[in-house]
Amino acid sequence: MLFDRTVPRSLVHRAAVSEVFLTDLCVTGENTFQVGAQWPRAHSFYSPATLPRHDPMLFAESLRQATLVLAHQVFDVPMDWKFLSHEKSYQISEGALVLGDRPADILFAVTTREVKRRGGTVSSMITDFDCYRDGERVGSASVRWSCVSPAAYRRLRGGRDVPPPVTGVLPAAVTPQSVGRLSERDVVLSAGADGHSWQVRVDRDHPVLFDHPVDHVPGMVLMEAGRQAAKLVHGRTDLLPVGCRFSFERYVELDTPVVVTALPVRSEVPGALGVEAVFDQDGRRVARGHLDMLVCG
Structure with missing residues (x-):
């Protein structure tokens, strides 16, 4: 190799x-x-x-x-x-x-x-x-x-296979330090009202998450949103996602808000904290995930 x-x-x-x-x-x-x-x-x-x-x-x-x-x-x-x-x-x-x-x-x-x-x-x-x-x-x-x-x-996407124009501004980000980030640019969650739900910040100018133009929100953006939500739910940044199970049920569109709701759950990984995250857009479930977040010093 x-x-x-x-x-x-x-x-x-x-x-x-x-x-x-x-x-x-x-x-x-x-x-x-x-x-x-x-x-x-x-x-x-x-x-x-x-x-x-x-x-x-x-x-x-x-x-x-x-x-x-x-x-x-x-x-x-x-x-x-x-x-x-x-x-x-x-x-x-x-x-x-x-x-x-x-x-x-x-x-x-x-x-x-x-x-x-x-x-x-x-x-x-x-x-x-x-x-x-x-x-x-x-x-x-x-x-x-x-x-x-x-x-x-094209038939599957029903005319939404072309990226829509970028409009508006990104919603305000949570504090980068609260999700283990140094730059606001790398934060994919906006401030939530109840401590368990956040709007996903879809920054189509991000050079990694949006390496090239696409017509929907990539799965890696949702996984990162789940990781950041897990840190907020448990209130600590010294966590690594050593286990993930994600299912992607629908295309996540670029031009309407998507909300992630995360709750703490039991983890089967010793020393890890579990989180269940669900993603909703336009009143429909679009993805869900389980993360095992290991405490690392």
Whole structure:
């Protein structure tokens, strides 16, 4: 497995080379693969501001990129097809997140299952991951996703497949320090009225969360909103999302408010604090997630 260069940015649907974390892909069997990734010691967004650790959201973004590379390179999904993430989950150990004296070289052992095709082209599958760092298994994950042709996507979106114009101003952000951020630009929640619900701040000029123009709010924005809401619910910033289970039920539109409501729940991860987050837009549930937030010193 090579870690000396990134895969082409087009394969992971990124405009900036700096946002590509994958380095290699090897086919090891009929439905098994290995994917290499490198996590930087610091990143403009995926870095816990107050904790000397790799950000677990690097894991989540690497999963997104790995499914795209497999789809295009192995399953011959055309580059212009549109992808839909339905469910994403991961678990990772705190040891996997320790900063060393160089970037972390990560190996994903990948298995695909429930592969479905339409007209000879893959239309959906579940992709399972085992995550290794320095030969030690440190995490696991699963992604259920599907893809459609551009024409099918236009029909699916009902005319909303073109990004609407940016109008108005962003709602006021919660204090960056309250969600473990240094800059207001990286805050994705506005001030809430009851301590459990916040409007998601959709900053389409953010260079990482909106690396390129899209017609809906990306899933990584919702996951980040869930992470920040979890910190507010528990009133502490020394928390890392070492476990996540998210389901994305509808497209989240860019031009109407989306609200996240988060409540503390029991976590099955020792030393972690659990949070359930639900996302609503125009009176409809659009996504939900569970986060296990580990207390880290």
